[in-house]
Each structure stands twice: as structure tokens, then as C-alpha cells.
Amino acid sequence: QQQVKQSPQSLIVQKGGISIINCAYENTAFDYFPWYQQFPGKGPALLIAIRPDVSEKKEGRFTISFNKSAKQFSLHIMDSQPGDSATYFCAASMRWNAGNMLTFGGGTRLMVKP
């Protein structure tokens, strides 16, 4: 049973558009929700993260929206650029108890067309 479900699997967006990736989780004990960005041939790199006591976090063009009651969170990439083309993974962990034992979503391959 997949504890973190991610959608869509792939996404094509025009340059300047908004990319939206959604994740849903099962385990209410999760208390840390990071997003990772992975370029071909590289490992996942932390992009942005949120805790469940916050409903939104913004860093530059990247925003996480968090809905605790619905057990959902999403990544919004504003003004998407071709350089944003990568695979994005949402993840969750019980950070206080289990640290970096991350449960990942299945990944979304984003392509931003020029």
C-alpha cells in the first residue's frame, strides 16, 4: 500500500505557465513534508518543505499548499521555466521520531516547453 500518492505522473507546461503537482498521504503521524527535485543523472535535491502547522510556504517561484484535514499537499511552480524540467517527488516523514526515513510519492516528470 502506497502511503503517499502523487499525481500526475507526467506534466507538460508552457513557459510562463503554472505547474501543479498534487500529493495525498495516509499516515496522520507524518509531520514533515518535503519536495525533491531531480535532474537526469543527479540525485534528488531538497526543494522546499513544510510542516503541518502551516497552510502555505513560498520560496521564490515555488509554493507548497498544505491541507491537513484533507491530508493533501501540493507544489505550485509559478512562471515555469524550461530549466524547471525535472522529476519532482513529494515525500513525508515522522521527522521527530524517524528523522530522514522518508516515504516518497511516485514522482512527476515535468517538461516545460519554451
Added chain:
Amino acid sequence: EAGVTQFPSHSVIEKGQTVTLRCDPISGHDNLYWYRRVMGKEIKFLLHFVKESKQDESGMPNNRFLAERTGGTYSTLKVQPAELEDSGVYFCASSQTPRGEAFFGQGTRLTVV
């Protein structure tokens, strides 16, 4: 400062053979993690070392997998004997503290034929 380094980048082996993957964490990082992504599915946790001790190995799939971290520095993950379903990308990550940011290596792509 060097990041997390994994060797080899790619490995193709026959079913039944043995393969050893290596991970060099960031210097000073006591916490080391192994993950793998099989067949384009989600990245799954395998185990967590704190220095040379296994803190959590709940994600190890079976006893064909053996992870070691002698001396608390680099780690190896041995698969013996390898099966077709072991094919995938194996990632190593390290962090200074258990709750600190985890930095991932570039991964080892293992193909078992």
C-alpha cells in the same frame, strides 16, 4: 565540499551474481541512508545507519541484501545473489543529524539480466 558520492554509476550483472554498491557520505555526516527506486515506482527507504550502527533496517527487502558501514565512514550494499527484481536505482543519502537535511548521491543504476 564534496557531496554524497556513489560507485559505480551503472552496473549490469547476470542473475545469480553478486554486486556491491558503495556510498561515500559527506564528511562528518553520521547519518547514512540507503533508498532504491524500482521500475519507475516510488523511491523506497531501505535502511539507516548512525555511524557504524544500523538504526533502522525495516526497509531491507530480504536477506540477499547486506549493508555495512565499517568505521562509520563509507557504506557498502551487497546484493547476493542478485535477482531480476533487484534492478533499479539505488540512492544513498547522508545527514549531519537524524532530522537535518538529507543530501542524496547521484544513484547507482543496477540492471540484473
